[in-house]
Amino acid sequence: MLATTSDIKINGEALYELPQDLYIPPDALEVYLASFEGPLDLLLYLIRKNNLDILDIPMADLTVQYVQYVEKMKAIKLALAADYLLMSAMLIEIKSRMLLPKPSTIEDEEDPRVELVRRLMEYEAIKLAAQQLDEMPKVGEAFQVAHAYYQHIADIKPPEVSMDELVLAWQNVLKRAKLNANHRLGRAELSVREHMSLVLRRLQADGMCAFSELFDVKTGGVAKLVVNFLAILELAKEGLIHMTQQAAFSTIYLQVRQADERT
């Protein structure tokens, strides 16, 4: 993956010489930036391939040259140029610290090159790891995963409805219809409505029913009996059922109103 010299072209012509030191001709800088992943990559190349001794670099020249880059790079890829400048600054710092006489008091200070070497070696390992990851067989290229077809038979689940949702729907109806005022209806009336349906359903099935048969005296309880009675009255009032009695005190019969019985 390392850039080879033949990869590098300047003005269309292959450049056969990579720099022996960190000095890069300004007109070639962009090409170098494209060939290397950054200053660490370039430095690693110089150390590993060109046996560059990082302390052998003429730092004064380098400094002047890099300052010139700043001007040149203002237009293009300033961020990348900055990475290179940072590196040269670091090298200069290392070198200057190496050149200064070490006061005995801080003799234990770590060799500044050690940190740079650690970083270079870590980067080198990452580079190889990246290469390895790139080469590893992957799904879609080296592995094809089974993906046969199946008829998607929907596991049909009817929509769930909670009481809250139902209530919310009803509130919406009320709000929109502004029914609040004329439809004040309490729990009792709701029970009446329910019993109206029950009685109607019963009459629908049985045709005709004796009044007394509609009351379940044994299990109903008084409240329920009253509600049932109110339901029957309401049904009659709304003209949904028909009540007949042959004579006073005889059995009252209820039946669903027939079409021809219209009043």
Add this chain to the structure above:
Amino acid sequence: MREPENITEMKAILEAALLTAGQPLSLDELLKLFAGRMERATLRMLLDELKQAWEDKSLDLVQVATGYRFQAKPELSAFIARLNPDRQPKYSRAVMETLAIIAYRQPVTRGDIEQIRGVSVNPNIMRQLIERDWIDVVGQREVAGRPSLYATTKHFLDDLNLRSLAELPSFEDFIQDEIAVED
């Protein structure tokens, strides 16, 4: 990479390709597997053999408009569907409001519902609720056209975990809420 030398190897290539394709493969595409070294007739024959070999297995090799594909046997599809349950569908607002009106105002006709909602009620809405066994017809109102009277069923109460309609919040509760909000 060595080209396949016998029928068994060719069938394995075909099978692997069809199982991993994710879409039907045409004869022309399948021929590409063998880099032009196979006759169409041979390919058809191999596909036939493959089809037979899978007859008692978990998938079928079938031919559809755009080519050949493996698909799960119909009786197994229902199990596979369990892996990707469909998202619980929701009833539309119209269905919910219709249901609420029937629950609170039963027995009601479609006309009643239309009058309360102020819009016409799509017959499809009533059908959905009837099919769900949440409402049914309990009679007819004896007016012109004898419209059906709808009411909620016992099954509806069961599904909403109610013992009776009286367990639904009453109107008064809403009205109080309303007042509280307006204050």
Add this chain to the structure above:
Amino acid sequence: MREPENITEMKAILEAALLTAGQPLSLDELLKLFAGRMERATLRMLLDELKQAWEDKSLDLVQVATGYRFQAKPELSAFIARLNPDRQPKYSRAVMETLAIIAYRQPVTRGDIEQIRGVSVNPNIMRQLIERDWIDVVGQREVAGRPSLYATTKHFLDDLNLRSLAELPSFEDFIQDEIAVED
């Protein structure tokens, strides 16, 4: 829909599900096929038997990070590749180095990656890896700016045919000769 009654039927359901999934299925997902009527141990046993049954066939049943999947035998892959000449996009060195740092040093921030690579990291690089579902954000480092911490996903392992990060080549293997520091 009748629940399966014997091992053969259960294996057919498992096989059809795995052959149609297009992605790995975990044990938990596979249990859904049987609507909770199967023990994990039985399921593992059935998977083992299925794996063996396919040993001489065109696919392998393999276990990767997120579960089990059928995939074409390696020796058949080259033929199948003929069907799709356009391959996955090649990633740049910058992308692959970023991925390697995340894989081996996770969880890491963009700052950590920049420190190791010695260059600033284009946000586009992270986006490519996130879009591929190879990395994601697993938290924030509690320092100024609370930078995102990135890690590799299970999908990344699946794509590399690995069950866990421990199956990646050891990082030690990539460390080269010491760079001499002369005095």
